Amino acid sequence: MSNKDAYLKRLRRIEGQARGLQGMVADDKYCIDILTQVSAMTSALQAVALGLLNDHLSHCVVEAAVKGGDEADAKVKEAFDAIARLVRS
Numbered sequence: 187m188s189n190k191d192a193y194l195k196r197l198r199r200i201e202g203q204a205r206g207l208q209g210m211v212a213d214d215k216y217c218i219d220i221l222t223q224v225s226a227m228t229s230a231l232q233a234v235a236l237g238l239l240n241d242h243l244s245h246c247v248v249e250a251a252v253k254g255g256d257e258a259d260a261k262v263k264e265a266f267d268a269i270a271r272l273v274r275s
Contacts, residue, residue, distance in 0.1 A: 188241055196234055203227045235272055242268070
């Protein structure tokens with residue numbers, strides 16, 4: 187994982203956003219304001235997911251492809267399945 191510190195920093199911010207959302211709901215804030223924050227949090231999570239996927243493709247899948255064989259096939263399938271999950275979410 188090439189950007190571990192950046193991922194952790196972003197995830198801590200997302201964690202703070204989640205706590206903020208809980209507070210907004212508890213304080214009966216305006217629904218549209220809550221939805222706006224949910225959207226921001228969703229975008230932040232998607233950015234982390236895309237970064238991790240990029241790391242996986244750039245390192246794990248490329249290394250497996252160089253080796254070839256069953257490991258390469260497994261890593262490509264694993265990446266495909268991860269992309270499919272991201273697209274569905």
